[in-house]
Amino acid sequence: MPERLAQRLAAPLVDRLAIVGIGLIGSSIARAVRQRGLARHIAIADHDPAAADTARRLGLGDAVGTDAAAAARAADVVILCVPVGACGAVAAAIASALKPGAIVSDVGSVKASVVTQVAPHLPLGVHFVPAHPVAGTENSGPEAGFAGLFLNRWCILTPPEGANPEAVAALRALWEGMGANVEVMTAEHHDLVLAITSHLPHLIAYNIVGTAADLETVTRSEVIKFSAGGFRDFTRIAASDPTMWRDVFLHNKDAVLEMIGRFNEDLAALARAIRWSDGDALFELFTRTRAIRRGIIDLGQETAEPDFGRRHAEAEPE
Amino acid sequence: MPERLAQRLAAPLVDRLAIVGIGLIGSSIARAVRQRGLARHIAIADHDPAAADTARRLGLGDAVGTDAAAAARAADVVILCVPVGACGAVAAAIASALKPGAIVSDVGSVKASVVTQVAPHLPLGVHFVPAHPVAGTENSGPEAGFAGLFLNRWCILTPPEGANPEAVAALRALWEGMGANVEVMTAEHHDLVLAITSHLPHLIAYNIVGTAADLETVTRSEVIKFSAGGFRDFTRIAASDPTMWRDVFLHNKDAVLEMIGRFNEDLAALARAIRWSDGDALFELFTRTRAIRRGIIDLGQETAEPDFGRRHAEAEPE
Incomplete structure (x- = not known):
């Protein structure tokens, strides 16, 4: 694919790309962009010197440091890959370094709050196109990333009203270049959708692991x-980065609380069905939920192999 | 391993084994026992003629039919691999066919209820040793089974007080022969342990998938x-067999309701922390839960690969 892409594109999509924050997502972007030749120059900044050192050792960028403003200077596209709660401070730090016409984006799992935090800091003439690639693993840090993380995953763009269409198109092309499918929606709708497909599942997983402990x-x-017997499935997402997830819940409060409310109502109904031995109600729900997984597999968002295709070191071939 | 085992054992552990119910677990037992030469003769019965036909076509046993009593006749060990709610009826059906000294066991995810259902039907001189292999996938039916399902998984025996020690030892040897680790506990403690490690996780998964739908x-x-973004993890166990799981909840009511109560209290505390922006409380829990997954991986009960080692057909090598 890199070869084919390189043939198709006369020049890289982006001249100078800056990535601020080189964790799982930032380092995966760096790798994907490098592998597919999507930018001529990649500047990386991470406020943690150890993370920056690792990024340098791994050769993830052309320039690597700890100063976000230095990385953002002269960049055509700047992607903030930091916890949602840190976006405002980073935007403030880089604002004066941004060149006119630069595109600023992010990868946060919450969008309305990021807009509120970031937009006021950006100078006129800079384009802000928030983004959220719906992809990840439970691992963190620059070594956890890989170029294929976004392949056939969705990336949601939430351009504010009146956003520059060329800036949106450029960011779409960048994400599609990394193998993602791009969808556009409002920040508010994004936060509702992700509250059920990502935030509530993480909260429930953290909660049940805590209850068991x-x-x-x-x-x-x-x-x-x-x-x-089932519990271990929940421990995977309950092993995700604590700082990132603390920020997600604090910054998508209303939608998450709404989903918790609905979840609780449904769980109360299930508990009642168990208490009163209403086997038909249980059977009906347990049958209905199978169809959803089938849809996810059919859409290529999940493996069809049983047990996620887990491999166990102990298993011998039959 | 079959070769080494065959050398170690002068003769198969069991002369005649009967398996009643040839779904995921029954068919995995048939395959593991056959592969490792643990029984000289395997008789299989399933009340569903289609399942029996499939078992016959797959060559899972030496005799395959739909009559549980016929399979149990002359068997040294009979394993009931049917939904928990069906155990009593199957025990009644096979009781008069059982030979003196036969061992009857099961694989149910609930144990106290199985004891209550099965024991009254068994004639004097027959040994009852309930068992529960803590292993499975979300798939069902005779084709879903595989010989390695029990490798390095735990199988819990819950022999009633006064159970015959040789019968318990024989069943332990059979499960160890299939690659499982064996642990012995009371039926009541089993039902409490599994309520948190298996039953509540399944209920929560079914519930969140229903809420989303x-x-x-x-x-x-x-x-x-x-x-x-996380949701798909829950859909796997929410795709498990509806009949089996309806029966589990109806037959482990008290322990499951107790665990739901604890889960709810903890979730209420988390919701409150979100509402009042108590980031420290969230961070503390999210950090604590990581250690549990580490323990599961260290014990060989989970893969250390990120994302369960999921493979995606679309992913290209880097």
Whole structure:
């Protein structure tokens, strides 16, 4: 694919790309952009010197440092890859370094709050196109990234009203260049959609792992031993980056609380069905939910292999 | 391994094994026992003629039919691999066919209820050793099974007080022969442990998938498209067999309702932390839960690969 893309494109899409924050997402962007020749020059900044050192050692960019403004200076596209709660401060730090016509974007899992935080800092003539690639793993840091992370995943753009169409088109092309499908919606709708497809699942996973850890009648070693009964599935997303997820919940409060409310109502109904031995109600729900997974697999958003295709070191071939 | 085992064992552990119910678990037992030479003769019965036909076509046993009593006749070990709610009826059906000294076991995810259902039907001189292999996938039916399903997974035995020690030892050897680790506990403790490590996770998964399916502000196609943000993880166990899981909840009511209560209390505290922007409380929980996953990986009950080691057909090598 890189070869074919390179043939198709006379020149890189972006002359100078800046990535601020070189964790899982930032480092995956750096790798994908490099692999597919989407930018001529990649500048990377991370306020953590250790992360910057790792990025330098891995050769993720042409210039790597700890100063966000230095990376953003002269950049055509700047992508903020920091926790949602840090976006405002980073925008303030880079504002005066931005060149006219530059495109500023981000990768935050919450969009309305990012707009509120970032927009006021940006000088006139700079284009702001918020984005959210719906992709990730439970791992964090510059070494966790990989170029294929965005392949066939969706990236949602939430350009504010009146956003420059060419800036939106340029960012769309960049994400499509990394293998993503691009969809455009309002920041408010994004925050509602992600509240159910991502934020509530993470909260529920964190919660059930916490509940299990706190039991006094079942030991922690029993929870770990017998986790293959289902529990271990939840521990994956409950191992995600704590700072990132703290910020997501604090910055998408209303939508998350609304989804918790609905989840609670439904769980109360299920608990009642169990208490009153309403097997038909249970069977009806358990049958209905199968169709959703089928849809996800059919859309290529999930593997069709049983058990996520988990491999176990101990398993011998049959 | 089959070769080494065959050398170690002068003769198969079991002369005649009967498996009643040839779904995911029953067919995995048939395959594991056959592969490792653990029984001289395997008789299979399934009340569904289509399942029996499939088992016959796959060559899973030496004799395959629809009559549980016929399969159980002359068997040294009979394993009931049917939904928990069907155990009593199957025990009644096979009781008069059982030979003196036979061992009856099961694979149900609930144990106290199985004891209550099965024990009264068994004639004197027959040994009852309930068992639960904590292993599975979201798939069902005779074709879903595989010989390696129990490798390095735990199998819990819950022999009633006064159970025959040789019968317990024989069943332990059979499960260890299939590659499982065996643990012994009371039926009551089992039901509490599994309520948190398996039953509650399944209920929560079914519930969140149902909540998402019922939203009117977010379309079902949006839920499917953007499921890679976390939601899709939950759809796997929410695709498990509806009959099996209906029975689990109806037969482990008290422990499941107790765990729902604890889960709800913890979720209420989390919702409150979000509402009042208590970022420290969120961060503390999100950090604590990481250790549990680490423990599960260290014990070999989970892959260390990110994202469960999911493979995507679309992903190209870097």
